[in-house]
Amino acid sequence: MNTLIAISGLGILSLIAEIFNARKAIVPMTIIGLLAILGLTASEFGLDKGYYNNMVVVDKFSSAFSCLFIIITIFLVAMSHDFYKNQSTKISDFVAIKVFLLAGAVAMVSFGNLSMFFLGIEVLSIALYILAASNRLNLKSNEAGMKYFLMGSFASGIILFGICLVYGATGSFDLKAIYQVIHYSNFPQWYFIGIVLLLIGMLFKIATVPFHFWAPDVYEGSPALTTATMSSLAKIVAMAALFRLVVKLLPVQSYSFQVIIVCVAIASMLVGNIMALRQNNVKRMFAFSGISHAGFMVMTLLCLNNAASVLLYYAAAYAVAGIAFFAVVIYVTREKQNETIDSFNGFGKTHPLLAGILTASLLSMAGIPILAGFFAKFFLLNQLIQTGWIVLVIVAVIASIISVGYYFKIILALYTKDSEQNLPAVPLAYQIVAVLALLLNILIGLFPGYVLNLLG
Amino acid sequence: MDNILQEIGMENYIYLSVILFCIGVFGVLYRRNAIIMFMSIEIMLNAVNLLFVAFSTYHQDAQGQVFVFFSMAVAAAEVAVGLAILVSIFRNLNSIDIDNLKNLKG
Numbered sequence: 001m002n003t004l005i006a007i008s009g010l011g012i013l014s015l016i017a018e019i020f021n022a023r024k025a026i027v028p029m030t031i032i033g034l035l036a037i038l039g040l041t042a043s044e045f046g047l048d049k050g051y052y053n054n055m056v057v058v059d060k061f062s063s064a065f066s067c068l069f070i071i072i073t074i075f076l077v078a079m080s081h082d083f084y085k086n087q088s089t090k091i092s093d094f095v096a097i098k099v100f101l102l103a104g105a106v107a108m109v110s111f112g113n114l115s116m117f118f119l120g121i122e123v124l125s126i127a128l129y130i131l132a133a134s135n136r137l138n139l140k141s142n143e144a145g146m147k148y149f150l151m152g153s154f155a156s157g158i159i160l161f162g163i164c165l166v167y168g169a170t171g172s173f174d175l176k177a178i179y180q181v182i183h184y185s186n187f188p189q190w191y192f193i194g195i196v197l198l199l200i201g202m203l204f205k206i207a208t209v210p211f212h213f214w215a216p217d218v219y220e221g222s223p224a225l226t227t228a229t230m231s232s233l234a235k236i237v238a239m240a241a242l243f244r245l246v247v248k249l250l251p252v253q254s255y256s257f258q259v260i261i262v263c264v265a266i267a268s269m270l271v272g273n274i275m276a277l278r279q280n281n282v283k284r285m286f287a288f289s290g291i292s293h294a295g296f297m298v299m300t301l302l303c304l305n306n307a308a309s310v311l312l313y314y315a316a317a318y319a320v321a322g323i324a325f326f327a328v329v330i331y332v333t334r335e336k337q338n339e340t341i342d343s344f345n346g347f348g349k350t351h352p353l354l355a356g357i358l359t360a361s362l363l364s365m366a367g368i369p370i371l372a373g374f375f376a377k378f379f380l381l382n383q384l385i386q387t388g389w390i391v392l393v394i395v396a397v398i399a400s401i402i403s404v405g406y407y408f409k410i411i412l413a414l415y416t417k418d419s420e421q422n423l424p425a426v427p428l429a430y431q432i433v434a435v436l437a438l439l440l441n442i443l444i445g446l447f448p449g450y451v452l453n454l455l456g
Numbered sequence: 457m458d459n460i461l462q463e464i465g466m467e468n469y470i471y472l473s474v475i476l477f478c479i480g481v482f483g484v485l486y487r488r489n490a491i492i493m494f495m496s497i498e499i500m501l502n503a504v505n506l507l508f509v510a511f512s513t514y515h516q517d518a519q520g521q522v523f524v525f526f527s528m529a530v531a532a533a534e535v536a537v538g539l540a541i542l543v544s545i546f547r548n549l550n551s552i553d554i555d556n557l558k559n560l561k562g
């Protein structure tokens with residue numbers, strides 16, 4: 001609860017800083033503020049308490065995920081100063097929107113009432129619509145914003161209808177009251193229609209097959225920093241919220257629900273990875289790679305009792321690798337019209353450090369040992385074998401092997417091709433963010449126990 | 457209020473809301489004018505609001521009506537952002553036809 005209030009206050013503060021002409025101080029001030037909030041959230045870890053009639057429930061799950069979201073937002077804010085240097089008069093807006101987006105994200109993992117969940121998802125989505133269309137003179141950015149807006153609000157409508165049916169069947173928005181009703185009394189069977197509508201809406205937001213078609217266009221058209229926000233932050237927020245929803249609203253899963261999840265996961269992993277093979281645009285390729293990772297994360301819904309820590313680990317590994325990847329991609333492509341793989345030709349010879357970081361983050365996503373991505377997949381598949389869905393494990397391994405193909409396309413361009421392009425000097429912010437994100441990735445890869453034991 | 461609900465029947469409220477919601481869904485899927493698509497999304501949200509109020513009366517519980525205020529406020533904020541995006545598209549393209557947005561393909 002304190003986290004949520006402090007984040008909202010920080011967002012307002014960074015808007016006020018604009019009035020006092022303190023434009024240069026906004027980014028450092030926000031980073032320091034977010035670090036303080038990170039400390040506050042970490043100090044509340046282990047608390048299990050509801051606030052305001054259970055509107056917000058702080059527990060281990062919500063604290064751990066909030067910490068992860070805050071860390072990712074710190075990286076994103078740190079890159080904003082240089083990324084928006086052509087629009088420096090609007091820096092306070094961009095930073096404030098990112099901070100408000102974080103507030104929505106925290107609300108989405110710490111809700112105790114469905115109205116809080118709905119408000120959280122809307123705060124997050126509306127902030128992302130603005131960020132996607134924020135480069136307003138560029139037609140591609142406009143188009144991405146429009147497509148994201150239409151698809152996002154369509155999904156919001158479906159989620160709202162699902163909430164309405166759950167309310168109609170149980171007579172309450174409070175998760176504890178709903179729990180009482182579905183365990184100890186008769187309730188109409190269309191309660192499950194509500195659950196399915198909620199599931200469809202959330203799968204839209206996570207971008208899994210069959211609800212993935214918006215993702216490649218939106219990721220390609222948006223400004224690169226927004227793409228980083230969507231792919232790293234928004235995806236894991238939606239996934240964590242879906243996990244919490246299913247844990248609270250559907251404690252006992254029928255076989256047919258499990259079959260739906262298995263089909264969605266298999267389709268996402270295969271379609272995402274196979275489509276990514278034929279992409280030439282890096283952002284578009286990353287969108288398909290994100291679809292396949294969403295398929296991996298959705299699999300945690302099959303073993304709800306002990307998968308929370310695996311989901312946290314997978315989300316952390318994926319998001320941190322994504323941040324390191326985008327820190328380099330933003331630097332390489334910021335003067336260019338589009339982000340083809342050719343932009344990376346010969347980058348390994350001119351910038352060995354950044355090229356090494358890019359390679360390492362790609363290897364982490366492909367699942368090569370030492371890096372966190374490998375252990376994330378390892379723990380996830382380990383859990384799945386215990387649930388008995390061997391088919392899913394086999395498909396996941398095949399999908400990982402396919403994914404190596406397109407990740408190595410970039411790595412080959414880095415080291416084997418030559419080019420005469422002259423890139424300007426590397427801004428310090430990108431370098432620091434890339435190095436820190438990769439270090440974090442290697443650390444959670446080397447000491448997985450610290451993350452896995454958090455949610456016990 | 458109770459009498460009206462009993463006379464008309466709860467299920468008729470549900471049918472009406474579902475029909476309105478489906479009109480909204482098909483509007484989004486089949487119409488190509490951005491403004492009409494926005495209106496269709498509004499119809500979807502308002503159909504749900506109607507159902508919320510009906511359920512609220514049915515359960516004799518005020519939470520549903522309070523939720524309607526939240527969802528109306530959110531819908532207003534959403535449409536404000538959507539119209540702003542539409543204005544910037546109109547400035548670039550001089551048209552609000554969704555079919556003109558074809559730059560992103562692959």
